[in-house]
Amino acid sequence: MRWICLYLRNAKEDEVSEFLNKAYPFHKGPPWTSLVNGDPCLYINIHSSLSGAHPHDDIDQIEHTLGFDPAIVVTATVSGRHPGDREVRSFVLAILQRFDGVARDDYSDHCWTSAEIASDALAFGHPFFDYSGW
Numbered sequence: 001m002r003w004i005c006l007y008l009r010n011a012k013e014d015e016v017s018e019f020l021n022k023a024y025p026f027h028k029g030p031p032w033t034s035l036v037n038g039d040p041c042l043y044i045n046i047h048s049s050l051s052g053a054h055p056h057d058d059i060d061q062i063e064h065t066l067g068f069d070p071a072i073v074v075t076a077t078v079s080g081r082h083p084g085d086r087e088v089r090s091f092v093l094a095i096l097q098r099f100d101g102v103a104r105d106d107y108s109d110h111c112w113t114s115a116e117i118a119s120d121a122l123a124f125g126h127p128f129f130d131y132s133g134w
Helices: 013-023 056-066 085-098 114-118
Strands: 002-008 032-036 039-047 072-078 101-105
Touching: 002 085, 013 032, 013 039, 013 072, 013 085, 032 085, 039 085, 056 101, 072 085, 085 101, 085 114
Parallel strands: none
Antiparallel strands: 002 072, 002 101, 032 039, 039 072
16 A cells, blocks of 8 residues: 655644544544545544654654654555545645645655645655656
C-alpha cells in the first residue's frame, strides 16, 4: 500500500477528529475512510506522536527533515484497488488548508507545503505522490 503522512503543528487531536468526521461522514473513525463508488480508497488515522506513525529508526531523520516536533500526525494509506490521485490530493489540501503543517509521501523525504502541492511543484524531479514516476 502507498501512504501519506501529514505533520501538523499546534493542532489538537479532537479538532482534527472533528474535521475528519465532517469530511468523511460515511465512516467515522478512526480509521476514517474515503470512498470511491462505495469502496474504501483511503484509510485515515491520527497519531499523537511520530513514534505512533513511524518505525523508531525513522524518527530522528523525520524530525531533522521537518525542523519541528509535530503535535499530531495524520496518516492515510491508499488501497491498491484505486489509483487514489484525486482522493489523496483533495484530502491533503483540505487538511493543510485547515491546519498548519506539511505532507510527505512514501516516495521521497521532501516535506510538501500546500502551496507546492496545489501548484504541482517538483521535488527531485517529481510532483507530490508520483507513485508512477518513481
